[in-house]
Amino acid sequence: MSHQGTSAAPPAMMNRTIAANQSWESLMTAHARIMKRYAAHDMWAEVSMREYDVLYTLSKSSTPLHLSELNQGVVLSQPALSRMVDRLVRRGLVTRVVDSDDRRSVRLSLTEAGADAQRVIGRAHGKDVVEAMESLDDEELQVLRALCLKLIQAQPEVHEMSLAARGTRGVGTFTNL
Numbered sequence: 001m002s003h004q005g006t007s008a009a010p011p012a013m014m015n016r017t018i019a020a021n022q023s024w025e026s027l028m029t030a031h032a033r034i035m036k037r038y039a040a041h042d043m044w045a046e047v048s049m050r051e052y053d054v055l056y057t058l059s060k061s062s063t064p065l066h067l068s069e070l071n072q073g074v075v076l077s078q079p080a081l082s083r084m085v086d087r088l089v090r091r092g093l094v095t096r097v098v099d100s101d102d103r104r105s106v107r108l109s110l111t112e113a114g115a116d117a118q119r120v121i122g123r124a125h126g127k128d129v130v131e132a133m134e135s136l137d138d139e140e141l142q143v144l145r146a147l148c149l150k151l152i153q154a155q156p157e158v159h160e161m162s163l164a165a166r167g168t169r170g171v172g173t174f175t176n177l
Helices: 011-039 049-060 067-072 078-090 112-132 138-154 158-165
Strands: 094-098 106-110
Touching: 011 049, 011 112, 049 067, 049 078, 049 094, 049 106, 049 112, 067 078, 078 094, 106 112
Parallel strands: none
Antiparallel strands: 094 106
């Protein structure tokens, strides 16, 4: 049935749209199932999965991070991350240090207790990750990593996207890969 005034998308574009959406749905479904698997384990007594994500991201950095840098590696809004960091500071897992380059600014790093918690949970979580990926052989794991890195590198940072929408451009990189 044809509608006047509208044109159908070319078959190749429709196929690409369908394939992209099916791929996205598969990726999100796999992510949701694996995250539920991780959440079901008892390793999250001391810190939640989201708090662990913050501790892990800080542990990967060789230097203390600004909140905005930390936010590049976690899936939280800046206000939610700020509140979580406040809680982690109060619990003695994260510390704020004055930025030596800009004394008006602070950077975040793990305390010894935070590093210990990250290592203990990280060992258990690492074993769980291996189990969750058992259905993939070594070559498939390499392909999965390469595809994910390609998707990551093709995406602008959210901050850059909001600047572009306003007609300006910022510089941002994702360095924790």
